[in-house]
Amino acid sequence: MDIRQINDAAIRMAGPDQGMECYSVLCETVSVYVDDSKVSLVEHKTEKGLAIQVLQGARLCAASSTVNEERDIRRCVDRAMAATKLAPDDPRVRGFVPPRSPSLPELNVNDRRIHGMEAGELASLAMQIVEGCDAKVPRGLLRASRIETAVSNTMGTDVWSESTAVYAHFTSMLDDPSPGEGTESYHGTHLDFDPSRLGGSLRAKARHSAQARNQKGRLQGLVIIPPSELGDMLLSSAGSALNGENVVNGRSHWRGSLGQDVASPEVTLVDDPRIPGPLCSRFDDEGTPAKAKTLVQAGVLQSFLYDNYNGDSTGNGMRRSASDAQGSYNHAVSIKAMNLCLLPGRGGVEDLISQTDQGILVEKFAWPEADPFTGRFALEVRCGLVIRKGEVVGSVKNALLTGNMFDALKQVESIGADTVCTGNVSIPTVSFRGMELVGN
Amino acid sequence: MEGLLQQALKRMEVGDIDFCDARYQRINDLNIRSLNGSLREMSDRGMAGVSLRARCGGGWGFASTTSLDGDSIKAAADKAVRNALATGMEGPLLEPITLRRRSKADARIHPHSISLEEKVATVLELDSAQSREGVINRVASYVEEIRENLLLNSYGSEVGWEEVRTRLRAMSIASDGSRLERYYDGPDASAGFETVRQTDIVALGERTAEEAVRSLKSIKAPSGMMTVISDPMVTGLLAHEVMGHASEADEVVKKRSFLSNMVGKQVGSDLVTLVDDGSLKGAHGYIPFDDEGTPSSRTVVIEDGVYRNFLQSLETAAHMNVAPTGNGRCENFSRRNWVRMTNTFIEAGDWNLEEMIAGVEEGILCEKMINGMEDPVGGGFEAKVLRGHLIRNGRIADMVRSFTLTGRALEILGTVDAVGDDLQHDGGYCGKGIEDWVPVSSGGPHIRSRMIVGGG
Known part of the structure; x- marks a missing residue:
């Protein structure tokens, strides 16, 4: 049974008078794991799943299931319908998305090379990364997925799409008494990354980590944050403030700020599915056509992101995850940018370094995130490059970088042009004023 | 299912494969989550599938499928073997303990024995108990997870077991107009619905809301x-x-x-x-x-x-x-x-x-x-x-x-x-x-x- 047939079967089983939305997915994944610089595990995974939402009056409930056989669809439908009888009326519930034509032309998000891929080819790419590193690679994962999704509902919406997703995450370390660890990731839709460049970056980061010394005291100056670390910081702060559910519930930091300055004039944020990323698609996971949206223009807040529950949908009701195609049928719809892009400025990271009199480039945080509601952060710097008079003069570790992302967006010094896709964010390196590095 | 797993094991016990196991798992989750009195999520999730592992030298081959028919499982077994052979790694022989055992979860009140009505009512009561001036978002959630596992390996083990977990959470977000703070609390356990029955729902909700509002008076921590x-x-x-x-x-x-x-x-x-x-x-x-x-x-x-x-x-x-x-x-x-x-x-x-x-x-x-x-x-x-x-x-x-x-x-x-x-x-x-x-x-x-x- 293909996934469109799964949706058809679910709607048929529910009966003619039942409001229903179905999201089905087929996912074929090949993964290669590297342990201690060797391929230690090779995987093939096939998964088919169904998520449904049932609407009775103003009552909405959901169920999901892997689909092993037809009776799984029946069970899923029965569970959702039984639950709906118990749900209280929800005044915010609206009908499902009516059928609409796509706003965007076909997107370049499907790499035919990944279809039916054998593990050997992926293992060979993984080993090219390892060989390019020339340092120990304690851990690595390279994963490629082919994904088919189908969204149908009783309003007549019926959309199908096919895409591919690639995710890589590797670490590196030197054979040193106090080695530290470098990391490199890749998010994309195609197997078009340069393994030797990833390997070279891993080697450099392993060296910087091993050379890093404990930060003593405080360090003032510019803070340069590359895409690998800034992506999650931006998503956890601005991404949360742009989320329509947070706006509706009064917890968005930018609620009531439409038309006002929320960032430096250099900052323009758009959600642009036309720039390929793992979540980009012509329709969101509720069947609403996706489109490019300007969210912050030259520092001024222009709009928010919505799904079909929280407002007039902007095509951002998503179940899928940017780093892992598996299990999306088990995720409730939530508001996500398809590809949150910070428009680039000029120059590469070398230019930002050369323009910095005193500061630090954070190569690795323990976990880069800010508080979603307040924007506050205090992040452990596991490796930072110290900059003096435009040059890197050493590296530090064991320090905390403290600040507030919403304030930081108003204190942008420079934006680079080295845009990298990090999940559902595409972002260049940025330097900020107003943050503080605290050591022991 | 046991027969299919046995067949898969036999299919993987070839040539250079020195260990293999075959596993079936079914996971059922129930998630009920409210926000400000509305049921924001009531989802009943099920997933089931088979995973097959084969080890050759020190390398592992793995395959999994959610199609539980004999042909799909055999195809997955072949892939696991092929993947293991592709790694080319050296490594020691494994020494698993051979066991034949079945066990059920230690849940005094199995979640399946409780009506959905009671679970929904619990969540809405916890939501309502967080109502208080200054609280702008009341979130209440109940999660139950039931895992059924069956594992067979090439050393003769045949183990089946069930895991049951429940969790109840209250989270309040408070605002004084200019700043937001939050607080959360609630029990969790590898146990059944007794986790909920042993909790004073109203007290949990009221305390969570009160603490969120208190947090609005907090100052910046020193460094x-x-x-x-x-x-x-x-x-x-x-x-x-x-x-x-x-x-x-x-x-x-x-x-x-x-x-x-x-x-x-x-x-x-x-x-x-x-x-x-x-x-x-x-x-x-x-x-x-x-x-x-x-x-x-x-x-x-x-x-x-x-x-x-x-x-x-x-x-x-x-x-x-x-x-x-x-x-x-x-x-x-x-x-x-x-x-x-x-x-x-x-x-x-x-x-x-x-x-x-x-x-x-x-x-x-x-x-x-x-x-x-x-x-x-x-x-x-x-x-x-x-x-x-x-x-x-x-x-x-x-x-x-x-x-x-x-x-x-x-x-x-x-x-x-x-x-x-x-x-x-x-x-x-x-x-x-x-x-x-x-x-x-x-x-x-x-x-x-x-x-x-x-x-x-």
């Missing part, structure tokens, strides 16, 4: 090295994130752990004893068997400050020539098996909290965690704390808003000078890197040590 009293949650983070992850023997085998050469050495104050115990019934990380069919066990990692033992899967135990400890776990049937923690905690001492506070001239008392991140390579510690209280001259002073703790794990453990008598376990899900989430708990008592504090 710098200071005396810190971690509460059981934050103590658990220290146990779990730094010492726990670095004690996972796969990190040791590949020398990615800063604890690789520490067995028998003093790694902390002699007040510190750290344990991982998958056999701790009721705790969120309780498992009768790990996902390789090894019975769970209690592993003393640090004893009176001296490092003792690593956590082992079948593979790492063979590499290190020790017995497996029942720590080979996966998120689900379609995920890789790694060495993972279960219930990880620092054992209780004999101090009470008042005594600890009285001995601090200037410091900070932590209250609840947000999250933490492991650093098995460098031995660093990072924990984000929801809020805390300054301590001045042996007394509690101002409340401080969220802050971060950091430092070197061995230096922190070396400065522990008081361990409380109030051991608690806090349930959650642990990822390795950024994925592969397994149910665990972490915990301990209040402990007093020196760390770097960063107020954001």
Whole structure:
């Protein structure tokens, strides 16, 4: 049974008078794991799943299931319908998305090379990364997925799409008494990354980590944050403030700020599915056509992101995850940018370094995130490059970088042009004023 | 299903394959979540599938499928074998314990015996109990998870078991018009609906709301090295994130752990004893068997400050020539098996909290965690704390808003000078890197040590 047939079967089983939305997915994944610089595990995974939402009056409930056989669809439908009888009326519930034509032309998000891929080819790419590193690679994962999704509902919406997703995450370390660890990731839709460049970056980061010394005291100056670390910081702060559910519930930091300055004039944020990323698609996971949206223009807040529950949908009701195609049928719809892009400025990271009199480039945080509601952060710097008079003069570790992302967006010094896709964010390196590095 | 798994095993027992296992798993979750009185999520999730592992030399081949017919499972078995042969790795032979056992979950009130009506009513009652001036978002959630497992391996093991977990949470977000603060609370356990029945729902909701509103008065935390009293949650983070992850023997085998050469050495104050115990019934990380069919066990990692033992899967135990400890776990049937923690905690001492506070001239008392991140390579510690209280001259002073703790794990453990008598376990899900989430708990008592504090 293909996934469109799964949706058809679910709607048929529910009966003619039942409001229903179905999201089905087929996912074929090949993964290669590297342990201690060797391929230690090779995987093939096939998964088919169904998520449904049932609407009775103003009552909405959901169920999901892997689909092993037809009776799984029946069970899923029965569970959702039984639950709906118990749900209280929800005044915010609206009908499902009516059928609409796509706003965007076909997107370049499907790499035919990944279809039916054998593990050997992926293992060979993984080993090219390892060989390019020339340092120990304690851990690595390279994963490629082919994904088919189908969204149908009783309003007549019926959309199908096919895409591919690639995710890589590797670490590196030197054979040193106090080695530290470098990391490199890749998010994309195609197997078009340069393994030797990833390997070279891993080697450099392993060296910087091993050379890093404990930060003593405080360090003032510019803070340069590359895409690998800034992506999650931006998503956890601005991404949360742009989320329509947070706006509706009064917890968005930018609620009531439409038309006002929320960032430096250099900052323009758009959600642009036309720039390929793992979540980009012509329709969101509720069947609403996706489109490019300007969210912050030259520092001024222009709009928010919505799904079909929280407002007039902007095509951002998503179940899928940017780093892992598996299990999306088990995720409730939530508001996500398809590809949150910070428009680039000029120059590469070398230019930002050369323009910095005193500061630090954070190569690795323990976990880069800010508080979603307040924007506050205090992040452990596991490796930072110290900059003096435009040059890197050493590296530090064991320090905390403290600040507030919403304030930081108003204190942008420079934006680079080295845009990298990090999940559902595409972002260049940025330097900020107003943050503080605290050591022991 | 048993017959299909047997057939898959036979199909994988070919040529150079020296070990294989076949596993069926069905997971059912019920998630009910409300927001400001509306049921924002009521989803009943099911997933079932088969995973097949084959080992050749030191390399693993893995395949999983959600199609449970004989042909699909045979095709997956062939892929697992092909993938194992493709790795070309060398490694020791595994020595699994051969077992034939079936067990049901230790749930006094099985969630299946409770009506959906009662579960929905519980969530809405918890939501309503958070109504209070200043609270702008009331969130209440109930989660139950039931896992049925069947595992067969080429050494003759045939193990079936059930796991049941329940969790109830209240979270209030408060606002005074200009700032937002939040607070959360609620029980979790490897147990049935008794987890809910034993909870005073109204009191839980009211307390959570009240604490969220109180947090609006918190001030920014100071930054710098200071005396810190971690509460059981934050103590658990220290146990779990730094010492726990670095004690996972796969990190040791590949020398990615800063604890690789520490067995028998003093790694902390002699007040510190750290344990991982998958056999701790009721705790969120309780498992009768790990996902390789090894019975769970209690592993003393640090004893009176001296490092003792690593956590082992079948593979790492063979590499290190020790017995497996029942720590080979996966998120689900379609995920890789790694060495993972279960219930990880620092054992209780004999101090009470008042005594600890009285001995601090200037410091900070932590209250609840947000999250933490492991650093098995460098031995660093990072924990984000929801809020805390300054301590001045042996007394509690101002409340401080969220802050971060950091430092070197061995230096922190070396400065522990008081361990409380109030051991608690806090349930959650642990990822390795950024994925592969397994149910665990972490915990301990209040402990007093020196760390770097960063107020954001």
